Amino acid sequence: MIKKSKRSQHETAGFVLIVLIVSIIEVIFLSIALAKDNKSLPSPEISHLLEATMYSTTDCAINYIPQYRDVQDLIKECYKDMKGDYRDCLGERDVCQVLEDNLKELIEESLDVGEKSRNKAYKLDIYFTYGDEIYPNEEIMSLNKGAFINCSSIIGGGHSIAAGSFGFGSIETELTVCKGN
Amino acid sequence: MKPRKNKSKEKLPKSEFLKKAQLEIQEMAFMLLAVFLFFVLVGMFVLTIVYSNLNQDAARIAEERTLSAVVSLADSPELSCIAAKSNCIDGDKLITMIRKESYQDFWPFSSLKVIKSSGFGKNEEELIKCNFANYPDCDLFVVYDKNVENERAIGSYVAFCRKEYENGYTFDKCELAKIIGGTELKTKG
Secondary structure: OHHHHHHHHHHHHHHHHHHHHHHHHHHHHHHHHHOOOOOOEEOHHHHHHHHHHHHOEEEEEOOOOOOEEEHHHHHHHHHHHHOOOOOEEOOOEEHHHHHHHHHHHHHHHHHOEOOOOOEEEEEEEEEEEOOOOOOOOEEEEEEEEOOOOOOOEEEEEEEEEEOHHHOOOEEEEEEEEEEOO | OOOOOOHHHOOOOHHHHHHHHHHHHHHHHHHHHHHHHHHHHHHHHHHHHHHHHHHHHHHHHHHHHHHHHHHHHHOOOOOEOOOOOOOEEEHHHHOOOOOOHHHHHOOOOOEEEEEEHHHOOOOOOOOOEOOOOOOOOOOEEEEEEOOOOOEEEEEEEEEEEEEEEEOOEEEEEEEEEEEEEEEEOOOOO
């Protein structure tokens, strides 16, 4: 009789153990599923903003006025400048500096970034990529404003510029925005 | 598993019988607890999926659909730029379309407006409406507005290009703009 009782006790303990293990696994799984993801969500709004920004005419003319470059041309000129093929806008202004000023103005006036605004922060990355894992990406420019803290969500988008004369590879632009409450 | 013996017919001492009964009750209690826990967790899991992912996805898809309608509007022959640029509006075409009531039945929007970058951050009252007299020094193009009561506006960023003349040359001058299409929200009942 004692043997039988012990066996039942073991069975019960085993059963409870299994239930506990299954419960713990489910709780872990749920906590992972419910945890806030810090990855940015793809946003067509941001992709369209980037695309439209690339067509915006800047105040930089390289050969003559009014051959003003648009932002995507200026990015290419800036990359060439970084590679040693030095370029200047008319008026001896550095192409990369003019690009930075224009981009900042365009992004900040359209997104209205600020601590009390809907958009709390942004980060813009522009880099040249060969599209493989052999050669590393080459950073052309990185702009940001605000801090990615307490974001209700992070949205992002990208736009590719065909590099054309640079052979294989392309210039990628990526914009991520921290949305406030 | 061995077949269970008929308990009622077993002759056990009272204390043994009570112990066995206690054990069985214990087993049943644990079983009930486990079943309850299991259903609670399954319920939570289902609720999580239903109220987070599905709703989020539905909202995102609906918004993307309206957005793509607005973007395809920018690429329509009536508004698109002459240069092969997608997501680009020709300002010189747009100015000829303002207050054209015939477009009300042409596009599936209750209102259609374009705000230039000079109008970003301004209140609606502060925006300068465009007409032939003040173009291009203005902020807002109203193609048409049906003035519906319950309207949801969806906007998308576009490039806004027009021809400029300087030093004897004409060139394309592009800036940022926002195209806004309004859709009437139909209430049930």
